[in-house]
Amino acid sequence: MLTEVSATRYITPLREGGSLPGLVEADDLGTYVMKFTGAGQGRRTLVAEVISGELSRRLGLRVPRLAVLDLDPAVGRAEPDEEVQALLHASPGPNLGMDYLPGSLGFDPLAYAVTPEEAGRVVWFDALVNNVDRSWRNPNMLVWHGELWLIDHGATLTWQHNWPSVANAAGRPYDASDHALAPCRPDLRTAAGELAPLVTADLLAEVVALVPDAWLTADDETADPATLRARHAELLLARAALVSGNITVGEPTPVRRPAPPGWLVAPAPRRAGEDR
Ligand SMILES: Nc1ncnc2c1ncn2[C@@H]1O[C@H](COP(=O)(O)OP(=O)(O)OP(=O)(O)O)[C@@H](O)[C@H]1O
Ligand SMILES: [Mg+2]
Numbered sequence: 001m002l003t004e005v006s007a008t009r010y011i012t013p014l015r016e017g018g019s020l021p022g023l024v025e026a027d028d029l030g031t032y033v034m035k036f037t038g039a040g041q042g043r044r045t046l047v048a049e050v051i052s053g054e055l056s057r058r059l060g061l062r063v064p065r066l067a068v069l070d071l072d073p074a075v076g077r078a079e080p081d082e083e084v085q086a087l088l089h090a091s092p093g094p095n096l097g098m099d100y101l102p103g104s105l106g107f108d109p110l111a112y113a114v115t116p117e118e119a120g121r122v123v124w125f126d127a128l129v130n131n132v133d134r135s136w137r138n139p140n141m142l143v144w145h146g147e148l149w150l151i152d153h154g155a156t157l158t159w160q161h162n163w164p165s166v167a168n169a170a171g172r173p174y175d176a177s178d179h180a181l182a183p184c185r186p187d188l189r190t191a192a193g194e195l196a197p198l199v200t201a202d203l204l205a206e207v208v209a210l211v212p213d214a215w216l217t218a219d220d221e222t223a224d225p226a227t228l229r230a231r232h233a234e235l236l237l238a239r240a241a242l243v244s245g246n247i248t249v250g251e252p253t254p255v256r257r258p259a260p261p262g263w264l265v266a267p268a269p270r271r272a273g274e275d276r
Helices: 043-058 082-089 116-128 163-171 188-198 201-208 225-246
Strands: 003-013 022-026 031-035 066-071 093-099 141-144 147-150
Touching: 003 031, 003 082, 003 093, 022 066, 031 043, 031 066, 043 066, 043 093, 043 116, 043 201, 043 225, 116 147, 116 188, 116 225, 163 225, 188 225, 201 225
Parallel strands: 003 066
Antiparallel strands: 003 022, 022 031, 031 093, 066 093, 141 147
C-alpha cells in the first residue's frame, strides 16, 4: 500500500507542468506535489506514475516518495485561478502525491555530471517502461542534495492507451537518441546486467498492487482492475527479457547553451593602430 494522507491546504499551482500539478500540504504535515485525476491526461497517467515510479525505486533509482492524497476540493477554495478550481472540482477523492523536494533544481547537463553507469541505469529503465518524456527538452529529473532524482513518469507504459496493440509492445525498440542522458555515454551493458535480473514476476506483482482501484476504472476501460494489473505485470516481465537488445542511443544531440545576448558580450580589444 502507498501511504494514504489527506490534503489540508492547496498552496499554489506549479506552473511548469503541463498537467497543472499543485503544491499541497497534507495531514501528515508533509508537502506534496499533487497530480490530479481530473487532469486532461487522465487517470492512466497516474497508473503509470505509480507503476514506473515504484519499479524504478525498487531498481535502486532515486524517486521522491509517492502517496495517495485524498482531496476535498474545498481545501482550495481560496485559489483564485478558475482553471485550478475546475481541476480541483474534477478531482475529488484519491489523487497522486509526490514528496516535494524543496530547493531542488531542474537537471542541467552542463551543471551536473552524471556517470556513464548512472546514465545507463536511467536509460535502461526508461527503455523498459518506454518513457517518452525524458528528453533534453524536458528532462523530468531534479538535482537535490547533490543527487539525481527522477520525476514525472506519466508518459510511460504507453501501451496502456491501446491494449489491443500490446502484442508488439514487449519487443518494441526504444530510441534513446533524444534522451536527456544520451550525452553522458550511458553504460547500457552494465545496467542491463544489473537491472534485468531484478525485474521478476514477484517484484512486478508487488508494484502493480500499489495502484488504487479507482485509477484502474476509467470510463473507457474495458477490463477490471485485476486484469489490468496482470496485463501490466506480464508485459513488463516480457519486456525486461527483450529490451536490452532493443535500445539505440545513436549520436547524442550536442548540448549547447543559447548564445548570450549581444549587449552581454564584451567587445574584442582593439589592436594598436586599428581604425576607430
Ligand atoms: N517532487 C518534486 N519536488 C520539487 N519540484 C517538483 C517535484 N515534482 C515536480 N516538480 C516541479 O514541477 C514541474 C512539473 O512537474 P511534472 O513534470 O511532474 O508535471 P507534468 O504536468 O507531468 O509536466 P510535463 O508533462 O509538462 O512534463 C517539474 O518540472 C519540477 O519543476
Ligand atoms: Mg514534467
